[in-house]
Amino acid sequence: xxxxxxxxxxxxxxRLGRAVAVDDLDFRVxxxxxxxxxxxxxRARVILSREAPPEAMxxxxxxxxxxxxxxxxxxADDDLGILPRVxxxxxxxxxxxxxxxxxxxxxxxTDEELxxxxxxxxxxxxxxxxxxxxxxxxxxxxxxxxxxxxxEDERVRDMxxxxxxxxxxxxxxxxxxxxxxxxxxxxxxxxxxDDRIALQAALTTLFSRLGDRGSLRLVRPDHAVLVIPxxxxxxxxxxxxxxxxxxxxxxxxxxxxxDVHVAIGSPASRLSDAMTSYTQALDALRVxxxxxxxxxxVAHETLGIxxxxxxxxxxxxxxxxxxxAVRQLLDADRELFTTAELYLDRAGDAxxxxxELGLHRASVYHRVRRIEDITQLDLSDGQHRLLLHLGIKVxxxxxxx
Numbered sequence: 554x555x556x557x558x559x560x561x562x563x564x565x566x567x568r569l570g571r572a573v574a575v576d577d578l579d580f581r582v583x584x585x586x587x588x589x590x591x592x593x594x595x596r597a598r599v600i601l602s603r604e605a606p607p608e609a610m611x612x613x614x615x616x617x618x619x620x621x622x623x624x625x626x627x628x629a630d631d632d633l634g635i636l637p638r639v640x641x642x643x644x645x646x647x648x649x650x651x652x653x654x655x656x657x658x659x660x661x662x663t664d665e666e667l668x669x670x671x672x673x674x675x676x677x678x679x680x681x682x683x684x685x686x687x688x689x690x691x692x693x694x695x696x697x698x699x700x701x702x703x704x705e706d707e708r709v710r711d712m713x714x715x716x717x718x719x720x721x722x723x724x725x726x727x728x729x730x731x732x733x734x735x736x737x738x739x740x741x742x743x744x745x746x747d748d749r750i751a752l753q754a755a756l757t758t759l760f761s762r763l764g765d766r767g768s769l770r771l772v773r774p775d776h777a778v779l780v781i782p783x784x785x786x787x788x789x790x791x792x793x794x795x796x797x798x799x800x801x802x803x804x805x806x807x808x809x810x811x812d813v814h815v816a817i818g819s820p821a822s823r824l825s826d827a828m829t830s831y832t833q834a835l836d837a838l839r840v841x842x843x844x845x846x847x848x849x850x851v852a853h854e855t856l857g858i859x860x861x862x863x864x865x866x867x868x869x870x871x872x873x874x875x876x877x878a879v880r881q882l883l884d885a886d887r888e889l890f891t892t893a894e895l896y897l898d899r900a901g902d903a904x905x906x907x908x909e910l911g912l913h914r915a916s917v918y919h920r921v922r923r924i925e926d927i928t929q930l931d932l933s934d935g936q937h938r939l940l941l942h943l944g945i946k947v948x949x950x951x952x953x954x
Contacts, residue, residue: 645678878928879944
């Protein structure tokens with residue numbers, strides 16, 4: 554689309570002998586010609602930054618261009634460095650896509666020239682309309698294939714992977730990683746259609762940043778999914794935070810969300826194995842929701858023992874995972890429970906535990922003896938330590954702490 558618009562802009566600029574540009578509805582530059590001896594400070598700034606600065610945006614909105622049905626002459630503004638110009642709406646099938654701009658410092662544009670500009674704007678509208686239809690079809694097809702890529706059926710996954718690659722929707726570059734973004738409600742609210750549209754917009758923003766064939770996207774009932782080459786994530790480790798920030802911005806109109814959690818699965822060796830990375834990302838989300846220390850950005854590779862525990866439904870863990878000793882410790886003293894967890898996390902290193910708790914080592918030893926008395930476990934015994942440590946982590950996942 555951009556190449557076609559550029560050819561049209563250059564052709565019109567040559568015929569009229571003056572600068573021509575096309576912007577989208579947010580006044581971001583889509584195509585622009587050489588200056589032909591014309592130009593102002595504002596257009597130079599727009600070309601350099603690819604978008605209008607805030608003061609220019611305010612000026613443009615005051616012109617009420619959204620009501621225009623044909624060429625509109627706009628006056629100069631010396632304070633903003635704006636020369637007189639003409640704006641021509643880029644419209645097709647009653648859908649407005651942006652504006653075609655012409656400098657007209659002397660007011661010398663003739664009706665014939667304005668007619669040529671209007672014809673070019675109409676052609677530009679047709680190009681934009683076609684591009685939108687193609688983009689919508691591509692997004693719909695991509696969504697169908699990504700849903701199949703995350704299917705439980707291995708044969709369906711293999712076919713989806715082959716179709717994504719063969720149709721040019723995804724360029725394989727080694728292993729792939731799945732990222733998931735899920736809004737965290739402030740109350741009992743759930744994700745509705747407006748929220749899903751906001752998540753889709755967030756994915757689209759990141760998609761444009763990653764480039765064509767650089768990622769796959771899908772919005773599921775309560776979360777957004779992004780599939781990317783693992784090399785992309787290694788080169789740009791800020792992507793998870795970018796996804797979270799963008800999703801928060803898009804959801805900001807709703808007060809029902811207090812945060813967005815983003816989870817990253819481990820790399821999958823082939824696109825057809827992306828389901829594994831996706832499942833791991835879902836597990837990581839579940840852990841982050843009940844163990845806040847992992848939130849808001851959590852990678853499956855950092856979960857440790859939680860990765861093993863989260864691979865099973867949490868309600869099944871309660872049937873066998875919480876040893877009576879853990880419940881006894883919880884009932885007796887939550888502070889001792891925390892000490893036991895930290896002591897076991899540090900492999901029984903009393904010095905490290907004391908430093909983190911701000912205690913003397915003797916106090917840690919005293920607490921360990923109390924923990925052993927309550928649980929009837931010997932923490933110098935590896936099996937007993939494993940039993941208590943695993944039980945503590947299960948208690949965390951079950952929300953008992």
